[in-house]
Amino acid sequence: MTTLTKIEQQFKDLLKEQASYHEALALLQWDLRTKAPKKGAEQRAEVIGLLSQKLHQLTTSTEMKNYIDTLKNKTDDPIIQRAVEECEEEYLRSSKIPDDEYKAFITIRSKSESVWEQAREEDNFELLQPYLEELVAYNKKFATYWGATTNKYDALLNLYEPGITTKELDQVFGQVREHLTCLVKQINASTIRPDANALAHHFPKKDQESFSLEILKRMGYDFDAGRLDETVHPFAIGINSNDVRVTTRYDEEDFQMAVFGTIHEGGHALYEQNISSNLTQTPLATGTSMGIHESQSLFWENFIGRSEAFWETHVDLFKEFAPASLHDVKFNDFYQAINEVKPSYIRIEADELTYCLHIMVRYELEKALIDGDLQVKDLPEAWNDKMEAYLGIRPKSNKEGVLQDIHWSAGDFGYFPSYALGYMYAAQLHDQLSKDININEVIATGDFTPIKAWLTKHIHQHGKMKKPLELITDVTGKSLDASYLVNYLTDKYTHIYEL
Amino acid sequence: MTTLTKIEQQFKDLLKEQASYHEALALLQWDLRTKAPKKGAEQRAEVIGLLSQKLHQLTTSTEMKNYIDTLKNKTDDPIIQRAVEECEEEYLRSSKIPDDEYKAFITIRSKSESVWEQAREEDNFELLQPYLEELVAYNKKFATYWGATTNKYDALLNLYEPGITTKELDQVFGQVREHLTCLVKQINASTIRPDANALAHHFPKKDQESFSLEILKRMGYDFDAGRLDETVHPFAIGINSNDVRVTTRYDEEDFQMAVFGTIHEGGHALYEQNISSNLTQTPLATGTSMGIHESQSLFWENFIGRSEAFWETHVDLFKEFAPASLHDVKFNDFYQAINEVKPSYIRIEADELTYCLHIMVRYELEKALIDGDLQVKDLPEAWNDKMEAYLGIRPKSNKEGVLQDIHWSAGDFGYFPSYALGYMYAAQLHDQLSKDININEVIATGDFTPIKAWLTKHIHQHGKMKKPLELITDVTGKSLDASYLVNYLTDKYTHIYEL
Numbered sequence: 001m002t003t004l005t006k007i008e009q010q011f012k013d014l015l016k017e018q019a020s021y022h023e024a025l026a027l028l029q030w031d032l033r034t035k036a037p038k039k040g041a042e043q044r045a046e047v048i049g050l051l052s053q054k055l056h057q058l059t060t061s062t063e064m065k066n067y068i069d070t071l072k073n074k075t076d077d078p079i080i081q082r083a084v085e086e087c088e089e090e091y092l093r094s095s096k097i098p099d100d101e102y103k104a105f106i107t108i109r110s111k112s113e114s115v116w117e118q119a120r121e122e123d124n125f126e127l128l129q130p131y132l133e134e135l136v137a138y139n140k141k142f143a144t145y146w147g148a149t150t151n152k153y154d155a156l157l158n159l160y161e162p163g164i165t166t167k168e169l170d171q172v173f174g175q176v177r178e179h180l181t182c183l184v185k186q187i188n189a190s191t192i193r194p195d196a197n198a199l200a201h202h203f204p205k206k207d208q209e210s211f212s213l214e215i216l217k218r219m220g221y222d223f224d225a226g227r228l229d230e231t232v233h234p235f236a237i238g239i240n241s242n243d244v245r246v247t248t249r250y251d252e253e254d255f256q257m258a259v260f261g262t263i264h265e266g267g268h269a270l271y272e273q274n275i276s277s278n279l280t281q282t283p284l285a286t287g288t289s290m291g292i293h294e295s296q297s298l299f300w301e302n303f304i305g306r307s308e309a310f311w312e313t314h315v316d317l318f319k320e321f322a323p324a325s326l327h328d329v330k331f332n333d334f335y336q337a338i339n340e341v342k343p344s345y346i347r348i349e350a351d352e353l354t355y356c357l358h359i360m361v362r363y364e365l366e367k368a369l370i371d372g373d374l375q376v377k378d379l380p381e382a383w384n385d386k387m388e389a390y391l392g393i394r395p396k397s398n399k400e401g402v403l404q405d406i407h408w409s410a411g412d413f414g415y416f417p418s419y420a421l422g423y424m425y426a427a428q429l430h431d432q433l434s435k436d437i438n439i440n441e442v443i444a445t446g447d448f449t450p451i452k453a454w455l456t457k458h459i460h461q462h463g464k465m466k467k468p469l470e471l472i473t474d475v476t477g478k479s480l481d482a483s484y485l486v487n488y489l490t491d492k493y494t495h496i497y498e499l
Numbered sequence: 500m501t502t503l504t505k506i507e508q509q510f511k512d513l514l515k516e517q518a519s520y521h522e523a524l525a526l527l528q529w530d531l532r533t534k535a536p537k538k539g540a541e542q543r544a545e546v547i548g549l550l551s552q553k554l555h556q557l558t559t560s561t562e563m564k565n566y567i568d569t570l571k572n573k574t575d576d577p578i579i580q581r582a583v584e585e586c587e588e589e590y591l592r593s594s595k596i597p598d599d600e601y602k603a604f605i606t607i608r609s610k611s612e613s614v615w616e617q618a619r620e621e622d623n624f625e626l627l628q629p630y631l632e633e634l635v636a637y638n639k640k641f642a643t644y645w646g647a648t649t650n651k652y653d654a655l656l657n658l659y660e661p662g663i664t665t666k667e668l669d670q671v672f673g674q675v676r677e678h679l680t681c682l683v684k685q686i687n688a689s690t691i692r693p694d695a696n697a698l699a700h701h702f703p704k705k706d707q708e709s710f711s712l713e714i715l716k717r718m719g720y721d722f723d724a725g726r727l728d729e730t731v732h733p734f735a736i737g738i739n740s741n742d743v744r745v746t747t748r749y750d751e752e753d754f755q756m757a758v759f760g761t762i763h764e765g766g767h768a769l770y771e772q773n774i775s776s777n778l779t780q781t782p783l784a785t786g787t788s789m790g791i792h793e794s795q796s797l798f799w800e801n802f803i804g805r806s807e808a809f810w811e812t813h814v815d816l817f818k819e820f821a822p823a824s825l826h827d828v829k830f831n832d833f834y835q836a837i838n839e840v841k842p843s844y845i846r847i848e849a850d851e852l853t854y855c856l857h858i859m860v861r862y863e864l865e866k867a868l869i870d871g872d873l874q875v876k877d878l879p880e881a882w883n884d885k886m887e888a889y890l891g892i893r894p895k896s897n898k899e900g901v902l903q904d905i906h907w908s909a910g911d912f913g914y915f916p917s918y919a920l921g922y923m924y925a926a927q928l929h930d931q932l933s934k935d936i937n938i939n940e941v942i943a944t945g946d947f948t949p950i951k952a953w954l955t956k957h958i959h960q961h962g963k964m965k966k967p968l969e970l971i972t973d974v975t976g977k978s979l980d981a982s983y984l985v986n987y988l989t990d991k992y993t994h995i996y997e998l
Contacts, residue, residue: 016545017549020550027526027527031526035534037726039724040738040741040742043740043741047739050515051523224538225539227534243542
């Protein structure tokens, strides 16, 4: 027992060392994306390369292997047990790929990312095609190293959403797709036409910032453990457990960008800010999966931020910051405008309802690339066919089609489903939350901390102690169920579009 | 030869690795001092500790020792030769102190720094005394390890100002002190009384910032390789050779704080921004000494920024940003106000003329602590006596006396002289510059890049390739000479105070 305790301590010291490299890397990245002068970026890349390499060495070290072998299933400390499991997964994943193959993959990936930029700009898929072919081949190979035989896509999925399988996704995505395509058709036939232009008034950046800060405050974001900055692409990043930063983007002619962007990233940040301090400086001190993380951002952005209750009770607050020309917009016009449904080509500009359909397109294509017989060269056509089938529109260029996202060019296959899973988790959590507390009453007070407290109790505090499906089952009493999202969207949009 | 070239390359790779740790550490520090949320600071300290330790391990590694032994005086590359010398100095310095003693020193030093804050706040020297006694003892011991026998203070001086000795300092400081004390007496007797209050008008921060940015631009500061932020204590920091940042402080009732603070830190930054790119990612890619660094900041702040020529030719620029109430101040009143001489207790608030006397007090005391018979317990009395002798005023508390600076509490003895050396170097460089180009004509154009170019050619580009005195001799044709400072100050203040 004494020996084990000493070894446990040494193991924790190694975890701290890893956490320190993670923190330095996170700050280097944050700085590059927010404040860093452009000429310094080249040398900065070398620093990031070196520290990443050091971190990788710790992850795959003999020392780490020894701790895993000595401690796994032999410790009484549940945190250490889970940390050992995480480290083992990471160790196996990294050590099973031969060094030279991993290096070749990294090289092709970084080339591919810059080729993607050019290909997108020139609307030239052929330029990117050979890179994508190599990246698909590497992903298949890696999945084989990790033990996959028939279903390699599952092994990739597991990187982002542990425990979720293709079989499960086919079922829930199928259910959602069927209802959404149907809803989209009904909405297209509706005579109700929300007018997004009703909100296109000049709203000075400074005032948008003040409004954004006020909303973050109401959500319970801790400004002594974070800060808000401006970037072209908004993001949230955990630098350490008491330093979780948010960025947003201001468009003076479209305040929705900053407001909903801030609420979205604030949702991610609340998750990272409220993980139990017992997990600090272990690999468990972060969100448990991409999907659960996205459930937090989407919950706040859509279920709270785009709700009728929020704007009904915050109209006075809005008027404090908004220009006079926006004061006269009728409530119903306002509410409809922020919830306009309009099939569009670009995923990141999609509305709450059609967003999931964009994900289905990508999910089915990447699954077919990895485990089916879809060839990279046939991607553009396959993409356009699916867009037409699910959204009723056919992209006129690859730029607004298959070339729009960086994910595949960055070698990431299996990541996209997390976005749609986030919607489903969020809807399921929202249903449970509304049974436990009166959400609209809380919103009306202007202090959302009871909602934050509920999320912290059930989701945030656990970090990676629970896997995604375990977490959802513990909170809601059942595993992932797509009906919640279907019901929520059907209710909301039937009401808005008088279907 | 081939072997050597290969080893040279490996040595350079090790230097790059060191440079990467330096860069990460610099950014972690910059962030802590500018943007970091307060709650994250504790964990941040651990990260800084870990990376510093890794850097220290590289500095004192067997690998490093091998490169030094193999390459020293055996390479044809002058940059590698100088880098080897630097690495050797650092290696010897670090490896000669036993690990446990160094750790104990670090521990006592970090305790002492926080005790100093309390002691200063409570005006209680006795609280700090035992810590200072230990720190003095460690400094003496370390100097002995580094080979010092009779003159240990020289060994400490060498850490900050390589090549400067106590003998030399006694001579130049003696000369400066004699003239300055005399000048101060004459000024006290003068009927001219500059009125600093003439400039105490409300000057909005935003406008001060715009003015500061404009001056930095005129100095030739490269904003694509740097940025300006706001902090309580202004500083400049080189993160990498293309990322050198500046901070300043805004006081809306006293614009001098921001304007002269920005010019001062801008002077430091120009140095780091203009080091030859051949030295990048070696230990030579930084200022050659604390004194030469300070010469650059003081040159810009005083010799340019507080000059008659600057304000005569920039009055229109000033009026673009300054509030209307400041437009009416007469030029002579303005010029006198920014150059008011007034003996004061606090070093960092001292004027250009009395500043050096504050340094003399500290120099003589720390020299006596290390090599003489001054006891720590007698410091407060000795401090006050010297202040009275040199500045004609006697502090009424230790808070405005011996407790005002953190340096000794941080274990730094031998650092203070650099500040006064900076004044002397700056005066000597200014004299040479005024022979080479017509400074006032350049200032009048509003584009100071010819001055920057001269400094880059003679100082900046060389980084640590030349030692301080070598640099000064190469530029001015003679070694350090205090007469330049004495003449400059005598001329300037005789004119202002009509002595």
